Amino acid sequence: MRKIFDKSSDLNPRNMRLGMYAWVIQRISGLYLVFFMLTHITAITQASLGITTGFQAQVFDVMRNPFYIGGSPALAFDLIALGIIAFHGLNGIRIVFLDLGFGVRKHRLSFWISMAVAIAISAYVIFLGLPLLKSG
Amino acid sequence: MLWVLQRITAVLLVVFLGLHLWASNFTVDWAALFRALVDLALLALALFHGLNGVRTVVLDFGPGLQGRRFLSASLAMLGIAGFLFGVYGFWPMFFAR
Numbered sequence: 001m002r003k004i005f006d007k008s009s010d011l012n013p014r015n016m017r018l019g020m021y022a023w024v025i026q027r028i029s030g031l032y033l034v035f036f037m038l039t040h041i042t043a044i045t046q047a048s049l050g051i052t053t054g055f056q057a058q059v060f061d062v063m064r065n066p067f068y069i070g071g072s073p074a075l076a077f078d079l080i081a082l083g084i085i086a087f088h089g090l091n092g093i094r095i096v097f098l099d100l101g102f103g104v105r106k107h108r109l110s111f112w113i114s115m116a117v118a119i120a121i122s123a124y125v126i127f128l129g130l131p132l133l134k135s136g
Numbered sequence: 137m138l139w140v141l142q143r144i145t146a147v148l149l150v151v152f153l154g155l156h157l158w159a160s161n162f163t164v165d166w167a168a169l170f171r172a173l174v175d176l177a178l179l180a181l182a183l184f185h186g187l188n189g190v191r192t193v194v195l196d197f198g199p200g201l202q203g204r205r206f207l208s209a210s211l212a213m214l215g216i217a218g219f220l221f222g223v224y225g226f227w228p229m230f231f232a233r
Contacts, residue, residue, distance in 0.1 A: 027193055034186040041179070041218055045225025089153070092146050099143070 018108055022091060029088045036081045083122040090114035138188060145185040152178045172226065179222045187211045 004011045010020060094110050097103055103110050155174045191211050199207065 030186070030189045031193065034190055037182050037186050038218065041222045041225070045221055048225045048228055085153070089150050093150065096143055096146065 018111060022111055026088060026091050026095070029084045032084060033081070033088060036077075036084075040081075079122075079126060082125055083118070086118040086121045087115070090118050142185065142188055142192075145181045145188075149178070149181050149185055152181060175226060176223070179226075180219060183215045183218050183222075187215045 003009070006012060007014075009015065011024070016024075091111070091114055094103075094107075094114050097110070098107060152174055156178050188211075191207060194207055195204065
């Protein structure tokens with residue numbers, strides 16, 4: 001592997017500016033979401049086939065114990081993934097527009113706007129989920 | 137070609153993810169077919185987009201020809217396997233009432 005953190009490297013923090021940070025975070029969040037997707041497919045498939053305790057029972061378990069089922073973080077895992085999905089999707093839409101040539105001069109502003117929207121979406125979903133958790 | 141597909145799946149994913157979160161809260165009967173179609177599309181799109189993204193990340197590290205072949209073949213197989221596994225899991229949820 002090349003020395004990716006050399007002084008002259010684009011990935012050396014001293015050479016990195018906002019757009020490069022956005023690129024790195026997009027990559028890392030993308031890789032995390034592949035991991036999340038595979039665990040999500042596995043969990044849903046196993047639950048729907050009744051391999052654990054049945055889908056409905058598992059959903060109620062999540063509602064009763066929002067952060068831990070059987071010692072593993074469950075709902076917190078999904079909520080963190082949701083925030084990362086919001087970031088990755090909105091930053092991705094911004095990248096599609098930049099590739100098409102729209103808003104290239106405003107790329108910093110559009111980054112911060114997409115971040116604000118991602119935080120707003122995460123906050124709204126957590127707000128929607130709170131009554132469910134309390135009543136569970 | 138793959139670059140274009142990556143963009144198209146990206147935009148479609150945003151659309152279908154919205155439909156997925158919305159349709160997951162339906163309780164009426166006609167929603168079952170709609171949910172099945174949305175979830176199957178989402179499964180295929182997400183697997184393609186995610187695994188092609190992994191391929192892009194690894195290709196940026198510059199593997200040799202054999203490595204690239206091995207990478208593309210194994211990711212394609214993982215994608216097909218993941219899709220079949222997901223359909224297998226969806227089956228009782230959608231069709232066995």
